[in-house]
Amino acid sequence: MCESDDDVPQLSSEALAALQEFYIEQQQKEDIKTTERSNNYSLGSIEENWQLSQFWIACVSAPSIYQKLKEQNSNEFSTCILEYDKRFSAYGAEYIFYDYNDPLNLPTNLTAHSFDIVLADPPYLSEECLRKTAQTIKYLTKGKILLCTGSIMEEHAAKYLGVKMCKFIPKHTQNLANEFRCYVNYDSGLDSNSVS
Template structure:
């Protein structure tokens, strides 16, 4: 409901009220008010889909600019893989729930399928029903400490994997890399890895991924320098 409509509603309340009477609303005004509360409720539900950061799980959500940049690259990769049906490309989001939700929302707003977008995440708060779009999130519980426990239907089927390992340790990256190698298509699969800049040598060692100029940012600023690595020449950023 627009601010102009709210102003008209307020004016109607003033015009229809007497000094001694309780203000009365017309059927039109009541319908407008109901629309306002419905829109407000839908917005609240949409905003509540993304849980708050849990720092005990080393969760730091991307800022809006980073989500937009990475989402644009995701869609470019999907179009390159399947120009006529990009939504049929299987994409795995490993430990990066904010990006998953962002790409999912963009597609749903365009009335595109999200069946092939998969979130592999430890935090079960993301295994929820999305009230704002009346659909369930495509969630698979994932623990990097058990890298072999992966959805059987995704093994070797993911044309694109985006990963953001939760901890800046060699063990975490090595185990996550093991999972990525099992998920990704062996010949044409593409990888986007977002992690600390200090992991550059390990990203090359375990995933043959090179550092890009683009630097992911977070809603709550981190002291650690973050970086983006890929195993291909990116389409939409350097």
Template sequence: MTDSDDEVPQLSAATLAALQEYYTECQERDDQIHQIMNDDHINLRQDETDNVIFGEDWQLSQFWYDDETVDALVKGAIEATEVDGKIGLISCPTLYKSLKRQAGDRTVTLFEYDTRFSIFGKDFVRYDYKSPLNLPRDMSSMYDLIIADPPFLSEECLTKTAVTMKFLTKRNLVLCTGAVMEDLAERLLDLKKCKFEPHHKNNLANEFYCYSNFNFDKLLQ
């Protein structure tokens, strides 16, 4: 074994600088969110949260949609509901800000585990898929449309999320999840695969599809 075999690989100066820039940006985003959360405001104005950037937390299996996917899902949600309708988002916080801006008099509620999103005030409901019915009783059958994106590709996660979806919805459901969940999505919720396919800013290795129990594709045309 030579001395060179014992050497620890060294990152280039450019790579180290890029990593430092990334960590600095993450810290700045976290500081901004913490400052807002510690503010005395209970319900912040939309313009106070519009510029907040949330980084993905991979430990929570967070992968943000790309802009085209956000636009399509928001368009479909608006088209699928009346002007005073109610839309629930389960574990898909990427959609909230864009949908809220375009919702008009519609109610938009984000059901999410990550408490960073509590800055959205009354529109945020803390949600843990492991306790699928730990929600206010008066939310039963409250929502005209539910869009869900379970954080994990597992039978347990989808099954429990499905319980929540059934509890909250009047009828219409949209589910974004992996191709491996297709059979289970149909068995649990009678959902069919859409032609529309969601995509993420950071490409996922898993095939990812959209499923619904109504003609969601037609609303995206």
């Protein structure tokens, strides 16, 4: 049975704004003290039946995006963070330890295709890292993927995840050696002229 695009979950304007703000304020990713002070963004235990929630977002190796989404304090979506750095366990049950080298070593409550959208920022600009992270992403997502990585990864991103580079160019406060880009596999609005 074919569902119309109207039935497919979309990021709300608030969530999209939060993602854009993340790129403008990348400095927060480096400020672990801010992360430790934001325990008030933890919602407590994640329900075991992930299928019953309205709109689930998984942030894979993207703690700053997770933080920005939590700052929205929205009941339109629920989030979790899959991250190697155990300091982010301050987020409680929404934190899931994740090592891209063991991409499918996930808790049993993370069932296949349980997230409406998966946002990922693999930790290294390498084919191996992206290939392994892609295994996790494909396992978790119901279909929608937003990948943040270097422009040099465009060919691998298309090969492993079927995503295309957006016109939207995220900005970093850090001077990155490689151009950073967003890739999606759905109509995200990140290609429109109104997004900058």
